[in-house]
Amino acid sequence: MEKSALQIARAAYQPKLPVALRGALQVVEGEPTQSVADQDEVQTLFPNTYGMPYLRFEPVDGESASVRLNVGVILSGGQAPGGHNVISGLFDGIKKLHKDNKLYGFILGPSGLVEHNYIELTADIVDEYRNTGGFDIIGSGRTKLEKKEQFDKGLEILQALDIKALVIIGGDDSNTNACVLAEYYKSINAGVQVIGCPKTIDGDLKNSEIETSFGFDTATKVYSEVIGNIMRDCNSAKKYWHFIKLMGRSASHVTLECALQTRPNITLIGEEVEAKNQTLDDIVTYIAEVVTDRANLGMNYGVVLVPEGLIEFIPAIKKLISELNDMLAANQADFDLVADDHKIDYVLAHLSDENAAIFRSLPISVSRQLALERDPHGNVQVSLIETEQLLAEMVGKKLEQWKKEGIYTGKFATQHHFFGYEGRCAAPSNFDADYCYSLGFNAAMLISAGKTGYMSSVKNTCRPADEWVAGGIPITMMMNMEKRNGEMKPVIRKALVELSGKPYKYFVCHRTEWARNTCYVYPGPIQYFGPSEVCDQPTKTLRLEKE
Numbered sequence: 001m002e003k004s005a006l007q008i009a010r011a012a013y014q015p016k017l018p019v020a021l022r023g024a025l026q027v028v029e030g031e032p033t034q035s036v037a038d039q040d041e042v043q044t045l046f047p048n049t050y051g052m053p054y055l056r057f058e059p060v061d062g063e064s065a066s067v068r069l070n071v072g073v074i075l076s077g078g079q080a081p082g083g084h085n086v087i088s089g090l091f092d093g094i095k096k097l098h099k100d101n102k103l104y105g106f107i108l109g110p111s112g113l114v115e116h117n118y119i120e121l122t123a124d125i126v127d128e129y130r131n132t133g134g135f136d137i138i139g140s141g142r143t144k145l146e147k148k149e150q151f152d153k154g155l156e157i158l159q160a161l162d163i164k165a166l167v168i169i170g171g172d173d174s175n176t177n178a179c180v181l182a183e184y185y186k187s188i189n190a191g192v193q194v195i196g197c198p199k200t201i202d203g204d205l206k207n208s209e210i211e212t213s214f215g216f217d218t219a220t221k222v223y224s225e226v227i228g229n230i231m232r233d234c235n236s237a238k239k240y241w242h243f244i245k246l247m248g249r250s251a252s253h254v255t256l257e258c259a260l261q262t263r264p265n266i267t268l269i270g271e272e273v274e275a276k277n278q279t280l281d282d283i284v285t286y287i288a289e290v291v292t293d294r295a296n297l298g299m300n301y302g303v304v305l306v307p308e309g310l311i312e313f314i315p316a317i318k319k320l321i322s323e324l325n326d327m328l329a330a331n332q333a334d335f336d337l338v339a340d341d342h343k344i345d346y347v348l349a350h351l352s353d354e355n356a357a358i359f360r361s362l363p364i365s366v367s368r369q370l371a372l373e374r375d376p377h378g379n380v381q382v383s384l385i386e387t388e389q390l391l392a393e394m395v396g397k398k399l400e401q402w403k404k405e406g407i408y409t410g411k412f413a414t415q416h417h418f419f420g421y422e423g424r425c426a427a428p429s430n431f432d433a434d435y436c437y438s439l440g441f442n443a444a445m446l447i448s449a450g451k452t453g454y455m456s457s458v459k460n461t462c463r464p465a466d467e468w469v470a471g472g473i474p475i476t477m478m479m480n481m482e483k484r485n486g487e488m489k490p491v492i493r494k495a496l497v498e499l500s501g502k503p504y505k506y507f508v509c510h511r512t513e514w515a516r517n518t519c520y521v522y523p524g525p526i527q528y529f530g531p532s533e534v535c536d537q538p539t540k541t542l543r544l545e546k547e
Contacts, residue, residue, distance in 0.1 A: 018469065020057040021441050023064065026057070031053060033054060035479040036493050037480035038481040042476060046479075049474065049475070050474075054209065054474075055471045055473075068100065070101060070102045072105075073104070073106070073138070073168075078142075080215025080424060081218035082133075083436070086443075089438060089443075091103050091440075092437075102120055103120070110145045111143040118157065133426045134425040163192065165195065166192060166193070169197040171213070179492075193452035197439050204253060210457055211545075211546075218427075219426065221526050221539075222526065223422070231264070240413050241301060241303075241412060246419055248270075257503075257540060260541065262303075266290050266515060267511065268306050269307070283314075284395055287304060288408075291412060292399070304388075308420070331350065344367060365390070431536060439458055480493045502544040
């Protein structure tokens with residue numbers, strides 16, 4: 001495979017490690033933990049892995065202990081920059097423990113474990129993928145590990161390959177599955193440890209011990225580069241309002257970070273919409289007011305950032321979606337028998353009067369997507385709703401009305417964009433290259449310490465890598481009970497944008513100025529070589545959080 005000059009140069013980059021992971025280490029246990037909510041229910045479901053302590057690794061003098069074992073690895077869920085470095089860090093970590101240790105990759109995600117589809121990841125293979133984007137070393141998949149039959153089938157191949165530990169690299173759902181698997185294998189004394197690694201560009205897998213999920217840094221820098229390019233075009237042509245939808249179904253972290261990097265005229269934060277109990281018309285009116293304000297200043301152009309999951313944050317629509325999910329889960333067999341052109345009538349007949357009225361008020365394109373286009377778990381596929389176009393159209397209609405009333409006298413032409421896949425497989429930034437390599441290497445050390453049901457944790461990441469703190473956090477600590485497809489299930493609680501947090505407060509302090517004036521920042525492409533203040537900086541979100 002022919003490589004670009006950048007790939008060749010990046011292959012030589014040696015990611016940095018926390019001091020504790022560079023030589024012999026000891027495990028320091030912290031306080032016992034409990035789940036973030038629903039403690040009794042979660043403890044009942046996870047009796048063997050609940051309440052374990054935080055772990056921290058500290059360097060000690062002497063030689064590292066030799067540990068002989070084989071390890072399996074799974075990439076689960078959507079791609080995120082840095083996954084290959086987690087695997088290369090894991091590979092180097094287990095080879096440090098013993099030169100004969102082997103790493104097996106299960107192909108195309110969790111299904112590879114169940115279907116016994118695997119490959120041994122040798123040095124020749126791993127070296128081809130160091131510091132590269134994507135998950136193509138073994139591929140990824142979205143199969144959920146939830147059933148005893150899957151666990152038992154997976155155990156067959158783990159025992160056949162003499163694999164003593166399995167590392168699952170994924171987001172909140174994938175690590176929830178890792179926790180369930182760890183509990184089951186421990187309950188039957190299978191002799192297989194399970195360790196998770198925090199991945200998601202959405203940024204919604206974090207807490208006091210997981211400062212950021214890997215891939216968020218790179219993806220937001222990629223999106224911010226393209227947003228900056230659009231801003232430059234916008235400021236040059238001076239004739240379009242650009243509506244840009246960004247990844248993040250369940251949280252608005254990506255949108256907020258990109259706003260902090262680029263300073264758009266309008267940024268919608270889903271968590272704020274929910275907290276203020278805003279309606280769709282409230283949002284449209286806000287955008288129209290800013291458009292009018294800028295038009296009065298002679299500026300018929302601007303940039304609007306929209307989080308992917310905005311629709312679900314609108315309280316009235318969120319309530320409608322919740323009833324829809326429950327209703328369809330309970331009546332799925334009947335619903336499947338209804339002809340497509342009568343499905344909306346069926347939905348209206350089974351909704352409460354309040355939610356039926358809201359459903360009727362939505363544009364037909366949105367109501368059809370809410371009712372007909374569901375994911376395999378029966379939930380609304382929010383990413384398919386073209387929120388950026390919906391808002392642009394509704395703002396346009398409101399401005400037409402205002403023009404008739406003499407309120408608005410400007411011109412309103414729009415362009416629409418959705419940035420998602422563009423950032424998922426980008427070559428990792430130096431931060432993500434270092435962070436991911438450390439997470440993988442750290443996972444190997446958790447395995448050598450005999451731990452299971454833990455997530456790899458690397459903290460203090462706003463400081464130089466020498467000062468990063470490595471360790472582990474029990475996955476059960478992140479759990480709560482939530483309704484999924486009509487049933488209460490244990491899941492990792494998603495981390496939302498905190499309206500009391502410093503990143504959001506900084507944004508609020510500046511957004512009025514950014515709305516009226518043209519304050520655009522053009523970040524440019526990710527830099528991999530050069531001064532540290534250009535190449536190694538973490539996200540603005542992380543820096544503001546750790547001030």
